[in-house]
Amino acid sequence: MLAHEIRAKVARGEVSPLEVAQAYLERVRALDPGLGAFLRLNEALLEEAQRVDPSLPLAGLVVAVKDNIVTKGLATTAGSRLLENFVPPYEATAVARLKALGALVLGKTNLDEFAMGSSTEHSAFFPTKNPFDPSRVPGGSSGGSAAAVAADLAPLALGSDTGGSVRQPASFCGVYGLKPTYGRVSRFGLIAYASSLDQIGPLARSVRDLALLMDAVAGADPLDATSLDLPPRFQEALEAPLPPLRLGVVREGLAGNSPGVERALEEALSVFQGLGFSVKEVSWPSLPLALNAYYILAPAEASSNLARYDGTLYGFRAEGEELWRVVEETRARFGLEVKRRILVGTFVLSSGYYEAYYGRAQAFRQRLRAEAKALFAEVDLLLLPTAPHPPFPLGGRPDPLAMYREDLYTVGANLTGLPALSFPAGFEEGLPLGLQLLAPWGRDEALLRAALAFEEATERAFVKTPMGEAL
Template sequence: MLAHEIRAQVARGELSPLEVAEAYLRRVRELDPGLKAFLTLNERLLEEARRVERDLPLAGLLVAVKDNIATKGLRTTAGSRLLENFVPPYDATAVARLKAQGALVLGKTNLDEFGMGSSTEHSAFFPSKNPFDPSRVPGGSSGGSAAAVAADLAPLALGSDTGGSVRQPASFCGVYGLKPTYGRVSRFGLVAYASSLEGIGPMARSVRDLALLMDAMAGLDPMDATSLDLPPRFQEALEEPLPPLRLGVVREGLSGNSPGVERALEEALGVFQGLGLRVKEVSWPSLPLALAAYYILAPAEASSNLARYDGTLFGTRAEGEEVWQVVEATRARFGLEVKRRVLVGTFVLSSGYYEAYYERAQAFRARLKAEARALFQEVDLLLLPTTPHPAFPLGGRPDPLAMYREDLYTVGANLTGLPALSLPAGFEGHLPVGLQLLAPWGKDELLLRAALAHEEATARAFLKMPLGEAL
């Protein structure tokens, strides 16, 4: 059952929040040992469910929260040994707003350490598995959230997206994943990785479920100076007719897609044309180069943000007689991928290399934004694959550069701050394939409206669950 359907049954008195919580808790305990989507479950869930007021907008809905988003009284590890025992004394703004409307946190989901990875194999605890094929990855870094939603261990989930970390796992697991316009959802309470690129985004099995979460979470937050004063109207927008839109297809320099991805792209174009959209091929010349700029800028910000974990104020403190012994022993607990990115970031910010790498990457980012603004004078939406292929096997990307290439199609939205949504668009064999829609800055509602039209036109043909319904 989809989240908005659960909400309707709770509102009508056909289900109670406690019954919903009990059903999902049973399912998680039965199935999650094989998927490993969760790091921590909310031990107070049933007690909280008994107290929920049925008339609240999100009463009866459970949300799985990526474990780099702060949850008051519930362990938040960011997938790292450095935060293994950290229990925040506050909620992230996004979580607090969901709770205020009656939603309950089911638990915290697995991720690549500090959000650095594309497979959830870089979690310090264990890798998560894809519900459609447990020998394959669920994607990353929000792989636990995507796996939980795909297997209906939770009707809704929160992830974070720095270079595609909501959209890529959504594609691999056959669910919807939204990266909102930068600042549309407050970042307060999100464990920092690359602050100018990242944001919290919802994951669900229907567009209407995304709208439920976005209406509750989005909006100005005095705790986040980068948040936007754009009042959300997502559910309202979904009731409006789809306007005549121009859909741009980006193909230039983006080759090497698997047959299933190419087939899904052609089929989606046919669906959108049938809905009255005018389709044209467009050029975004700098997009194929965005990956190189991203892997300069994101590590640079990571090296600054993660410098706080030195054994003095933040994270687990190692023992030592001297300050630098403590710092060295504490930071030794970082995983290999985190160390790799921090070293790259420190290098590109160092004297003698700052101008050659970091400044040039920032100049490229400005050019990419200018090209995007020009593109959206020609079209209203852009369509491109989310990933070049379906989910790859566990252990299938031992080369770090091969893993970085997983973000080829997704980093452009983060570098420009644009909203982007991955939607289920077909299968290659038994594995889901996703496509990505991008909209102009602040036009998140339009993105969901177009995705809903696609969902309804395909009669939810691509919204399958591998493990059966929970409710």
């Protein structure tokens, strides 16, 4: 059952928040051992459910929360041994807003360590599997959240997207995933990877569920100076008539798609044309090079952000009397991928290399933004694949550079700060495929309105879970 349907049943008194919580808790305990979507469950869930006021807007809804979004009193590890026993004394703004409206945190979902990865195989604890095929990855780094929603272990989930970490797992798991405009959702309480790129985003099995979640978590926050004062009107936007829209298709320099992705793209174009969209092929010349800039800028910010994990403030602390020995042995607990990105980031920021790498990447970022602004003078939305292929096998990307190329289609939205929505667009050999829509800055609602039109026009069962439903 979809989140907005559960909410309607609770509002009518047909089911109680406690019954919803019990159903999902039992389902997770029965099915998650084979998936590994959750790192831990909220042991106080049923007690909290008994106290929920059924009249609250989100009463009866349980939400899975990526484990790099802090939860007061509930351990938050970022998928790392360094934070294995860290219990936050405060709440992320997005989580606090959900709780204030009656939603409950079901548990914390698995991720690539510190959100650095595209498969959720780089978790320090265990990998997550794809609900459609357990031999495949769910994508990353929000793979636990995407798998939980796809398997209906939770009707809604929060993830984070730094270079595609909400959208790529959404594509691989056959669900919807939104990377909002940078600043649309407060980052307060999101454990930082790359602060100018990170953004909390929702995952769900329908567009209406995405709108429900975004209306709850979006909006200005005095605790985050980068948050935007744009009132969320997502559910309201879905009720408005669909205006004639100009859709730009980006193909240039983006070769190598699987046959299923190419077929899904052509079918989607046909659907959008049938909805009255005017479609034209457009050029975004710098997009194929965006990956190069991303893997300079993101590691540079990670090098700075992760310097705080030195054993002197919080998290794991190695034993010893000598300061530098303690710091060295503490930081040795970082996983291999995290170490790799810290080293790259430290190098590109070092004396003699800063301008050659970091400075040029920042200049490229400005060019990418200028090109995007020019594009949106021609069209209202952009369409391109989310990933060039369906989910790959577990262990199928041992080469780090091959793993980095998974982000080819997604990093552009993060570098420009634009909103992007991945939506289910078909299957290839039984495995889900996704396409993504991009909109101008602050036009997140337009993405959901277009995606809803596609969802309703296709009448395909993309929102169905491969494992049955909890309710």
